[in-house]
Amino acid sequence: MLRTLRPFTLPLLSLAVVLASTDAGLVGQVRSRDGEWSTYGGDLASRRYRPFDQINRDNFKDLEVAWRFKTDALGPRPEFNFQSTPLMVNGVLYTTAGTRRAVVALDAATGEMLWMHREDEGKRGEAAPRKLSGRGLAYWTDGREERIVYVTPGYQMVALDAKTGRKVAGFGRQGVVDLKLEMDQTIDLETGEVGLHAAPIISGNVIVVGAAHLPGGVPRSRNHEKGYIRGYDARTGKRLWIFHTLPQKGEVGNDTWLQDSWTYTGNVGVWAQMTIDEELGMLYMPVELPTGDYYGGHRPGNGLFGESLVAIDLKTGRRKWHYQLVHHGIWDFDIPCAPILADITVNGRAIKAVIQPTKQSWLYVFDRVTGQPVWPIEERPVPKGDVPGEWYAPTQPFVTKPAPYDLQGVSIDDLIDFTPELRAEAVTLVSRYKIGPLFTPPPVSTFEGPRGLIMVPSSTGGANWPGGSLDPETNILYIYSFRQPSIIGMITDPSRSDMNFINGQARDPNAPPPAPAAAPAAAGEGGGPALTVQGLPLLKPPYGSITATDLNRGEIVWQVAHGETPDAVRNHPALKGLSIPRTGRAGGRIGTLVTKTLVIAGEPGFFTMPSGQRGAMLRAYDKATGAEVGAVPMPAPQTGSPMTYMLNGRQYLAVPISGAGYSGELVVFRAPQAATTTSSR
Amino acid sequence: MVRIFAIACLGVWVAAATAVLSGQEPRSVWDGVYTAEQAKRGEALYGQHCAACHGATLLGAEAAPALTGFEFGGNWNGLTLGDLYERIRTSMPSDDPGKVTGQQKVDIIAYMLRVGAFPAGTTELPRDQPLLTQIKYLATKP
Numbered sequence: 001m002l003r004t005l006r007p008f009t010l011p012l013l014s015l016a017v018v019l020a021s022t023d024a025g026l027v028g029q030v031r032s033r034d035g036e037w038s039t040y041g042g043d044l045a046s047r048r049y050r051p052f053d054q055i056n057r058d059n060f061k062d063l064e065v066a067w068r069f070k071t072d073a074l075g076p077r078p079e080f081n082f083q084s085t086p087l088m089v090n091g092v093l094y095t096t097a098g099t100r101r102a103v104v105a106l107d108a109a110t111g112e113m114l115w116m117h118r119e120d121e122g123k124r125g126e127a128a129p130r131k132l133s134g135r136g137l138a139y140w141t142d143g144r145e146e147r148i149v150y151v152t153p154g155y156q157m158v159a160l161d162a163k164t165g166r167k168v169a170g171f172g173r174q175g176v177v178d179l180k181l182e183m184d185q186t187i188d189l190e191t192g193e194v195g196l197h198a199a200p201i202i203s204g205n206v207i208v209v210g211a212a213h214l215p216g217g218v219p220r221s222r223n224h225e226k227g228y229i230r231g232y233d234a235r236t237g238k239r240l241w242i243f244h245t246l247p248q249k250g251e252v253g254n255d256t257w258l259q260d261s262w263t264y265t266g267n268v269g270v271w272a273q274m275t276i277d278e279e280l281g282m283l284y285m286p287v288e289l290p291t292g293d294y295y296g297g298h299r300p301g302n303g304l305f306g307e308s309l310v311a312i313d314l315k316t317g318r319r320k321w322h323y324q325l326v327h328h329g330i331w332d333f334d335i336p337c338a339p340i341l342a343d344i345t346v347n348g349r350a351i352k353a354v355i356q357p358t359k360q361s362w363l364y365v366f367d368r369v370t371g372q373p374v375w376p377i378e379e380r381p382v383p384k385g386d387v388p389g390e391w392y393a394p395t396q397p398f399v400t401k402p403a404p405y406d407l408q409g410v411s412i413d414d415l416i417d418f419t420p421e422l423r424a425e426a427v428t429l430v431s432r433y434k435i436g437p438l439f440t441p442p443p444v445s446t447f448e449g450p451r452g453l454i455m456v457p458s459s460t461g462g463a464n465w466p467g468g469s470l471d472p473e474t475n476i477l478y479i480y481s482f483r484q485p486s487i488i489g490m491i492t493d494p495s496r497s498d499m500n501f502i503n504g505q506a507r508d509p510n511a512p513p514p515a516p517a518a519a520p521a522a523a524g525e526g527g528g529p530a531l532t533v534q535g536l537p538l539l540k541p542p543y544g545s546i547t548a549t550d551l552n553r554g555e556i557v558w559q560v561a562h563g564e565t566p567d568a569v570r571n572h573p574a575l576k577g578l579s580i581p582r583t584g585r586a587g588g589r590i591g592t593l594v595t596k597t598l599v600i601a602g603e604p605g606f607f608t609m610p611s612g613q614r615g616a617m618l619r620a621y622d623k624a625t626g627a628e629v630g631a632v633p634m635p636a637p638q639t640g641s642p643m644t645y646m647l648n649g650r651q652y653l654a655v656p657i658s659g660a661g662y663s664g665e666l667v668v669f670r671a672p673q674a675a676t677t678t679s680s681r
Numbered sequence: 682m683v684r685i686f687a688i689a690c691l692g693v694w695v696a697a698a699t700a701v702l703s704g705q706e707p708r709s710v711w712d713g714v715y716t717a718e719q720a721k722r723g724e725a726l727y728g729q730h731c732a733a734c735h736g737a738t739l740l741g742a743e744a745a746p747a748l749t750g751f752e753f754g755g756n757w758n759g760l761t762l763g764d765l766y767e768r769i770r771t772s773m774p775s776d777d778p779g780k781v782t783g784q785q786k787v788d789i790i791a792y793m794l795r796v797g798a799f800p801a802g803t804t805e806l807p808r809d810q811p812l813l814t815q816i817k818y819l820a821t822k823p
Contacts, residue, residue: 077772081746099772126776130744197744214733215742271743336743460741484752486740496728504737532798535821537751566755568820587752605756614759660756661764 035646037088040136040199042643044276045341048469050644053596054651054671060598060620060630063669066652067111071133071664074098074118081639082656082664083197083465084136085591088645092162093654094148096134097664100125101153103137105165108647111668115165121154128153128195129214133664135273135465135640136199138207140234147171149207149234151196155179157209159237172237179209182239183228184248194225196271197465201283203276206240206314207232208283212271216293216332217459217503218496224291227269231317241317245269245287245305252319253304258391261299267291268306272465273338275354277368282320284354284368285310286335293332293459294442294488295501297389302327307335309356309364311371321371325356325364327393330385330441331488332459333359337467344475344551346374355470355551357479360438361406361462362399363549375401375554385441387490389500396439401554405463405547406481407539409437410456416533416540418575425533430454433487445489445506452489452505454531456539459486466591466641469599471623475551478599478623480562482544482586485531534574541583544604546592548626558626562590563603564617591641593653599623602638602655609633618642618655618669632669636662650676709817710762713802715791720801723792726785730774739796749796754820762806763814765790784808 042048072078075098086095093108102118130153137150146162156178159171167175180187187194194211201208211227231240246268247253254262268290275284289306290299307326312319326333339356354368365374379395407414415426434443434450442453461481468479490501531538542561550557563585569575588604603616616637620630640656651671658664708714734745741747757765769786772778791806807813
């Protein structure tokens with residue numbers, strides 16, 4: 001029995017199968033490599049693309065729910081931020097899930113659990129900087145053995161037999177490699193602040209593992225763990241190479257760290273997904289910034305390879321080329337997502353390109369063989385700030401083409417203007433802050449003003465970890481971005497950090513201090529105000545968008561607001577009688593999926609759906625025009641990126657959802673039965 | 682069937698009677714449901730237990746969502762402080778939800794309300810979950 005998804009009409013407590021499928025029992029009998037999704041990004045080029053068209057503009061609105069999988073029991077408590085993208089290989093769907101970051105293998109046709117693996121890491125897991133279900137896992141096979149490889153919250157790499165879920169005895173130590181070892185530094189095995197959300201990436205017999213840390217707005221210390229990147233033998237778990245993203249003495253880039261700041265500075269990891277060109281044997285690494293997201297006074301210099309795209313040899317780990325996107329970053333513009341590979345043609349010239357989406361809403365496009373920009377990237381002077389001790393880079397790289405896919409910087413013209421009164425209030429609000437174009441430096445926060453920099457894109461984007469999708473048939477790249485300001489101010493607080501400045505906002509000097517806490521790590525900066533005007537967003541819409549960019553021409557083809565207008569806008573008394581086009585919604589990290597004809601993405605955040613129920617829509621757009629061609633309701637927003645697969649002649653679409661008051665669930669749709677008689681793919 | 686209907690009627694009657702007896706009007710976060718002193722306590726606790734992931738200004742980071750602002754309001758709009766408390770009670774802080782007491786979590790909610798520019802009042806936000814469930818989170822002033 002199948003039916004379309006109607007929120008709250010289906011049981012919510014089921015652990016595994018909600019709706020049975022007539023395909024049960026056929027797992028493994030029908031194999032189509034083309035129908036699989038065997039690596040996080042759909043392929044090693046991170047394109048998130050499949051040329052299926054059984055789900056199309058004619059039937060999207062009639063999608064059936066094949067099965068649903070609730071993740072509550074996969075850990076000591078439910079998870080509300082389910083970010084994994086599953087894999088599907090040989091009729092089995094694999095995903096990480098739950099607060100324990102368990103691995104489950106599910107029958108891809110029915111959702112029945114085939115096996116589950118969990119690691120109870122005790123205090124090591126509790127102290128992890130990157131907890132919860134993570135972004136996913138990796139699959140490896142030599143044609144005989146099949147393995148699932150993932151990284152636990154406590155930063156251990158585990159290899160599992162894909163058929164049984166048992167640890168592979170010959171890999172590392174009884175199936176486990178301790179990633180806090182062999183990292184060319186001493187890291188406390190329990191409390192050392194390094195971990196990973198991202199899925200490992202595997203090509204041939206090489207597994208590559210990144211490194212992530214806590215957010216760095218208020219680091220405890222300028223001394224920090226370094227986020228080196230390593231390659232491992234997929235068969236044995238033996239370390240093959242290590243790349244010092246923060247170069248040591250004598251290595252390329254070390255001279256960009258003045259005053260020996262490389263010795264104690266940390267971070268510079270790769271917490272995003274990585275990408276591989278198997279033909280070239282090259283790995284592309286999007287690197288984050290060094291310790292201190294908004295203050296770099298303890299790390300003078302441009303600080304390679306911070307916020308750089310780095311290409312290395314996959315087998316040896318040796319650097320091929322690099323390009324620093326932000327010099328001496330003080331805006332937390334970590335490169336957040338996988339670079340995407342495309343073979344483009346620009347002015348008649350064929351180029352093997354790599355495209356890097358960013359928080360700052362630029363697509364940086366390079367020749368992936370040489371590292372040369374496809375279109376000019378110009379070094380332009382940028383203003384210096386006034387934070388004592390800060391070292392300001394005199395110039396920053398500016399992309400000249402393609403145009404940015406979202407707002408960069410803030411001016412009065414960007415503020416809400418639904419009515420003159422709202423605009424006036426917004427102007428008054430921002431007068432207490434510093435605003436300016438991209439690369440405006442954060443100020444020292446004073447209560448009188450400026451209290452901080454209103455930064456757009458915020459430190460979470462623009463775009464963030466889901467990144468984009470690429471259609472290799474047209475070389476059009478699709479990406480969701482959002483428009484949401486953050487406030488960055490610099491304050492001092494020796495009780496919390498040995499950094500001279502950390503992120504925060506000055507308190508009202510006449511207000512009493514916060515009550516003492518049980519431990520000395522009191523807040524002290526007074527928190528930030530909500531940047532809203534009568535409860536409405538400070539900035540003009542669109543709040544969330546999907547943009548299509550033609551990479552052969554370097555031009556935006558279309559752009560649409562993604563997400564229905566928020567309830568608070570639709571129902572706001574100050575906007576009564578106004579006709580406001582769909583605004584899109586912000587606040588989520590939304591991945592897109594491209595198929596033969598569609599771009600598919602769920603909405604971020606909740607709203608009141610046409611049925612009157614609380615939830616979010618999964619939407620499909622004509623990939624050529626951006627016209628919406630269908631939508632189906634979901635009980636919660638998309639929080640992991642969608643993927644698709646073909647099984648037994650039928651196209652499936654898996655969407656991880658969760659959100660405020662709704663714990664993680666994998667919802668798997670499939671093409672309506674009628675579609676299978678008209679499409680044989 | 683008749684028996685089920687009778688039980689349902691009894692349930693409705695009990696709920697109505699409880700509401701009348703408690704004398705509680707429906708309230709929202711706009712009705713001064715926490716005190717400034719409580720938010721002050723919550724501020725210190727937030728810095729200690731929450732800021733590392735959710736950011737010093739409650740605006741979120743890669744690994745954790747914002748706890749203030751328009752999008753947070755949109756996500757929780759129409760739910761209750763009981764729902765919000767339950768979410769925090771069962772899952773936060775993510776390393777060990779048990780290390781922050783129920784009272785402390787309510788104080789942190791009070792701080793979130795202050796940052797969200799909801800007015801303070803003269804009575805503290807109660808620790809009692811059924812009472813929290815009677816307070817609606819409304820993103821915009823009714």
